[in-house]
Amino acid sequence: MNLFEQTHDRRDSRSVKWGRMESVYGIQDASGILPMWVADMDFPAPPPVTDALRERLEHPIFGYSYICEECKTAAADWLEKRHGLIVQTDWMLFHQGVIPAMASIIDVFTEVGDSVLVTPPVYPPFFSIPRNLGRGVLYSELTEQDGEYTIDWADFEAKLEKARLFILCNPHNPGGKLWTPAELENIVQLCTRHDVLILSDEIHSDLIHAGETHTPLLSVAGSERNRIFTCIAPTKTFNLAGIQAAMIVSPDSDKRSRLEQHMQAHGTGSLNAFAPVAWKAAYEQGEPWLNELLEVLAHHIDYAVERLEGELPGLKIRRPQSTYLLWIDYRALGFTEDEVMKRLLEKGKVALEPGSKYGEAGRGFLRMNIACPTQTLEDGVSRVIRALR
Incomplete structure (x- = not known):
């Protein structure tokens, strides 16, 4: 299977992204919520890196x-x-x-x-x-x-x-x-x-x-x-x-x-x-891995932008020149930030970052991490649409 299509359960790996949503978002139970917030990827590291670490582990x-x-x-x-x-x-x-x-x-x-x-x-x-x-x-x-x-x-x-x-x-x-x-x-x-x-x-x-x-x-x-x-x-x-x-x-x-x-x-x-x-x-x-990653991210950005803007009229996303993060402008939808976060967490069951976290100039925006397998991305985009429709 393609390295970038493998899904790995990170919930028992002490992952901040997957294991700290209750405290970060102030909710009782995050077990059904998909995290698309912290800027780390749900992709395995390059095989040469894991091979080198494995070799180092052989020395006790x-x-x-x-x-x-x-x-x-x-x-x-x-x-x-x-x-x-x-x-x-x-x-x-x-x-x-x-x-x-x-x-x-x-x-x-x-x-x-x-x-x-x-x-x-x-x-x-x-x-x-x-x-x-x-x-x-x-x-x-x-x-x-x-x-x-x-x-x-x-x-x-x-x-x-x-x-x-x-x-x-x-x-x-x-x-x-x-x-x-x-x-x-x-x-x-x-x-x-x-x-x-x-x-x-x-x-x-x-x-x-x-x-x-x-x-x-x-x-x-x-x-x-x-x-x-x-x-x-x-x-x-x-x-x-x-x-x-x-x-x-x-x-x-x-x-x-x-x-x-x-x-x-x-x-x-x-x-x-x-x-x-x-x-x-x-x-x-690591360069071959990175070059392949960038191709995957390009497809992910196209998919997420086309679906989100297509199914949520008024939503605007400027395609990023860099990073695996989407900066989503929802100001035309008429929701306050509190309303958007409540909808995302309770109705969509998806965790994105509120724009005001980046300063008041970010209010009216959401940050979404799309560095994940296609199956996870499609699920996450559907959850955002369900939340904000």
């Missing part, structure tokens, strides 16, 4: 581990081949995930009371992590027209005057937008003008659909590359979130030294015994 000692030079080279080769980005291996620092990496960067390069700029609707940790670290959060809401998002440049620059750090989502989650080179160059220029550092979260950068191109922020930064921290991981690309491995790319040796000192102070500088194994196998041997 799981002591302290480190990221080897081969792991770094594998990542550098991947970035050059997939994105045309030349990264030196000594620019790399490793962390347990992009969110912990983000927290470290904020902790080291801003002070309590400093402000961090974000552009909602955007991934919630972009504003929750700074707040939890005692930083202020400035919001420059993206401008939306028919599902297409752009930056309000006048507002963005006005907010930069008060910011110490800007967090960019590149590609954009939840909108699936790919920022153009011109937009990215303008971001760098404005942040340089106001001496603002940039953290570019590029965890979705390998999930790019046919005919589209991801532009790494570093590739357009020129002489300003030292103000940029890029967070990258194989975990989203290859469905390895539970392995917990990410890297910070920073060309500035002084900034890397400060981050290394912070990691040593907090004991966050090492990865688990399985992370380097999965990392190396994914980047060296």
Whole structure:
């Protein structure tokens, strides 16, 4: 059977997606509800990765581990081949995930009371992590027209005057937008003008659909590359979130030294015994799996958009340029967010994410994860239609 058509019961695997709906959605019993919310896939990881992990398990000692030079080279080769980005291996620092990496960067390069700029609707940790670290959060809401998002440049620059750090989502989650080179160059220029550092979260950068191109922020930064921290991981690309491995790319040796000192102070500088194994196998041997995945996702997006828009007049979905997430505009249906969530959970028996989770600019939208076998997708789409009809 095709790897991407296999169904695996995840309910007894300590899966957040499948086992935490009661607490997340505040419901008594989620046993009949289909989860299409958390951004991990219901697809098996690439066979070369599981083979490498199986081989590692044959060695019965799981002591302290480190990221080897081969792991770094594998990542550098991947970035050059997939994105045309030349990264030196000594620019790399490793962390347990992009969110912990983000927290470290904020902790080291801003002070309590400093402000961090974000552009909602955007991934919630972009504003929750700074707040939890005692930083202020400035919001420059993206401008939306028919599902297409752009930056309000006048507002963005006005907010930069008060910011110490800007967090960019590149590609954009939840909108699936790919920022153009011109937009990215303008971001760098404005942040340089106001001496603002940039953290570019590029965890979705390998999930790019046919005919589209991801532009790494570093590739357009020129002489300003030292103000940029890029967070990258194989975990989203290859469905390895539970392995917990990410890297910070920073060309500035002084900034890397400060981050290394912070990691040593907090004991966050090492990865688990399985992370380097999965990392190396994914980047060296995972490309055929990824190429097949992207074909599957393209078909899934076509199916979901055509059925949802066709059977729910007024619903609008802009096809994402990247990610396996649909950003669904239901504003024309006339429901409040509470009404929509109640219908989805009680009538449709399906869990999607409410748009306001991504900031007030996301209200009126839903985020739907379509990275699942066709049988599951068809069931999920039918449930959404039943809920909102």
